[in-house]
Amino acid sequence: MVRQLARRCCLVLGVSIVLCSIANAGLVQLNFSGGNGAQLFVSVAQGVQYVVTNDTANPGVSFVFRDVGDLTGGNVALAGGNITYLTNSVSPLTIDTLRTGPTTGVIDANDLSLFHSGAPGVNLGDRLNLGIGSLITSGAITASAPPSGLYEAILVDSAGVQLAVGNVVPEPSTMCTVFSLALLALRKHRVQS
Numbered sequence: 001m002v003r004q005l006a007r008r009c010c011l012v013l014g015v016s017i018v019l020c021s022i023a024n025a026g027l028v029q030l031n032f033s034g035g036n037g038a039q040l041f042v043s044v045a046q047g048v049q050y051v052v053t054n055d056t057a058n059p060g061v062s063f064v065f066r067d068v069g070d071l072t073g074g075n076v077a078l079a080g081g082n083i084t085y086l087t088n089s090v091s092p093l094t095i096d097t098l099r100t101g102p103t104t105g106v107i108d109a110n111d112l113s114l115f116h117s118g119a120p121g122v123n124l125g126d127r128l129n130l131g132i133g134s135l136i137t138s139g140a141i142t143a144s145a146p147p148s149g150l151y152e153a154i155l156v157d158s159a160g161v162q163l164a165v166g167n168v169v170p171e172p173s174t175m176c177t178v179f180s181l182a183l184l185a186l187r188k189h190r191v192q193s
Helices: 003-024 171-190
Strands: 027-034 039-044 048-051 061-065 077-079 084-087 090-094 096-100 112-113 127-130 131-140 149-157 160-164
Touching: 027 131, 039 077, 039 112, 048 149, 048 160
Parallel strands: none
Antiparallel strands: 027 039, 027 149, 039 131, 048 127, 061 112, 061 149, 077 096, 077 131, 084 090, 084 127, 096 112, 149 160
């Protein structure tokens, strides 16, 4: 009886975690403001994890968000802010540059790339965690700010070769909800017994 109950709780918990992960795979909330001749403000509203599944010898990595719109015309825009990323949970690097385009590898003119200038390359199996934060360009951006919303997240190297797909890191409140559901299922089973 206890084993059956434990199996049910583990099953409910496992299914809940999988469903939460699937629902958030690859889509990340980005918020934008400014532009139109002023500085552009970009905010990453959710933590994103990438696991490198394609190993290349090319240096550098860029966090790419698909179909944002052509903001910089292929030009690099220096930025300041507090968006950082970790590779294998060590050595945080601060994002200091953004650009859209040029078309390189899987990147097209409407894809927004965020990166740290001079960042090292990565290896197969590396885990990168892009943190929640914001940045603002140091100069004016002629284009209008794109709409805030969910954007597909990928990781590429300096040649535009796709290395990984981003997955939203569940917030602690989401995990609390999952565990609460498992506990409710356990309680309901006890009441019925």
